[in-house]
Amino acid sequence: MTTNDDAVDVSRSGFLGAPLDPASADRLAGAGLRYRSVPVDDPASFDPWVQVVARGFQDGERSAEQLAAIRERSAYRRVTGVYDGSAPDPDAPVATIASWIGELAVPGGVGIPSCAISAVTVAPTHRRRGIARAMLEGELRVAAASGAPAAMLTVSESTLYGRYGFASAASAAAWRIDVKRAAWTGPVPAGRVDFISRERLREHIPALHDSVRLGTPGEIDVPAGHWDTLAGTRPDAKDAGEVRAVQYADTSGTVRGLALYRVSENHDDHTKATVDVVYLLAADDDAYAALWRFFVELDLVGEVRARELSVDEPLWWMISDQRAATVTVSDHQYVRILDVPAALAARRYGAAGRLVLDVEDSLGFADGRFVLEVDADGSARATRTTDAAPDAISLSLGIRELAAVYLGGVSVVTLARAGLIAASDPVAAARMFGWHRTPRLSFWY
Structure with a gap:
């Protein structure tokens, strides 16, 4: 597994200090509004911003202690x-x-x-004035200028972001397990599960996740x-004592899995x-099996619930009765491509081939024709072109x-059947873009 740390660092520093997008500033000024950066280290500016975000997500007003904690942990963010x-x-x-x-x-x-x-919010008193469009397009333009090949977000309202070129690229599954029916049938690893402090x-x-x-x-x-x-380790954490923590360590004593959970008592039974x-992180199959077995076999429990799981969890095959689990799938991690050649060349592919993509982008970041060439090992090259490339698979899409x-x-086959992609050979294109690991994002941001 590899990462380009230099590219990330350059993009982060350039993006964080970049000026506001002038086109969005002009658009908002035309509506009698001011578009400005909010310094995180200035309570007079930042604290009202935080309170408005809380109100926008129908949350309560933040206390002085909470505001101080948020300021302390927000230096990495560009706030507008x-x-x-x-x-x-x-x-x-x-x-x-x-x-x-x-x-x-x-x-x-x-x-x-x-x-x-x-933290995208617009006050209900100021809707339908083009404010959200100005903010989102402005951030995308700054991101593209900073060299980021993609943008991403998790959303409260799923219908809003398609107009800006975002699509759900990693779905999430929510599970409800009737543990009285779901006996454990999966592996029983040789390591051990222990309670630990949240601290x-x-x-x-962080290191295990990385x-x-x-x-x-x-x-x-x-x-x-x-x-x-x-x-629940923030000084302003509410009801932190309700969160319990466990770890899984292998036979050598190395911690390979961590989990957080809450228990709600049933006063009638x-x-x-x-x-x-709340969160389960497993670095290998043994940690995964041991932690899930711990939850499925807890005493005095009728139901185990979990969210932001993969849509193809191995857990489905580790319980005696699959009907004991109710699984709901929803959109979760949204992605927006800003630089097609850079994004396509960065990933690996499931099959070799040559593909010509005609991409339509109403915002203009990614319009054009691109050639994707994938080698037998899954590595790729992608370039912008104007050639017809009759020997390549053709793909027309937004x-x-x-x-x-x-x-x-x-x-690709699914979207072609839905009438959203035109492809000369959708099956071959699907094999190229396919991958053996289902995408997932394990939290909201």
């Missing part, structure tokens, strides 16, 4: 707000967005720098603040508590469809 000088509180933005350059895992155990976007888990989880994340397309490097939120698996197939989680 849109302001209405005529509003009763002109210091509070009417729209927000945050972004940073993260590393997106793509097929082949490779990471590419990608613009991660979050110990927080200490070990050791395996590039093997799963769709995963990204996790900002430190996210681990503190998951583990004390043998049927509900367990919510930038959304390219994003959907990019991580290997959606088949």
Whole structure:
């Protein structure tokens, strides 16, 4: 597994300090609004921005302690707000967005720098004024200028981002397991599972995640603040004591798996508590089996729930009754290609071949014709061209469809049958873009 650290560092530093997009600033100024950067280290500017984000996601007002903790953990983010000088509180933005350059895992155990976007809100008092479009297009233009070949986000409203070229490239599965029916039939590893403190888990989880994340397309490097939120180790964490932590260590004593969970008591039947698996990280098959066995065999539990799992979890084949599990699949990790040759050349492919892609992009980042040549080992070269290339497989598609197939989680055949892709040989193209590891992202950002 490989990563291009130099490219990521250059993109991060250039992106974080880049000026605001002038086209978006002009568009918003025409609507009587001001588009400006928000310094994370300035409480007078940043704290109102945070409160507006919380309100936008229907959350409660942040306390002084929470605001201080958020400031401390937000230096990696590019923070932007849109302001209405005529509003009763002109210091509070009417729209927000945050972004940073993260590393997106793509097929082949490779990471590419990608613009991660979050905290997108527009006040209901200022909708339908083109504010969201100005912010998102502005971030994409800055990301492209900084050299990021892709952008990514997780979304609350799934219908909003297709217009900007994003598509769901890694779906997520939510599980509900009736453990009274689901006896464990999977392996029983020789290592051991033990309870640990949340602080110990927080200490070990970043390195363990970094050791395996590039093997799963769709995963990204996790900002430190996210681990503190998951583990409840932030000083402002609410109900942190309800979160419990366990680890799996192999026979040599090496920690190979970590998990966080909560228990909700059933006051009507004390043998049927509900367990919510907050996060489970397994570096190998033994850790995976041992941790899931721990949850399936917990005493006094009626149901185990987990979210942001893969759509093809091995767990499905490790319980005695598959009907004991209710699995719901939804969109999760969205991707947007900004530089087609760079993105296509970065990943590995499932089959050799030569492909000509005619890509349509209404925002202009990725319009054009491109040649993709894949060798027998799955490595690739991609270039822009104007040639017809009659000897190659032809593929005509929009930038959304390219994003959907990019991580290997959606088949070219599926989108061709849906009328979204025109291909001279969709089966051969599907073999090329296919990958043996289903894409997944294990958290929200």
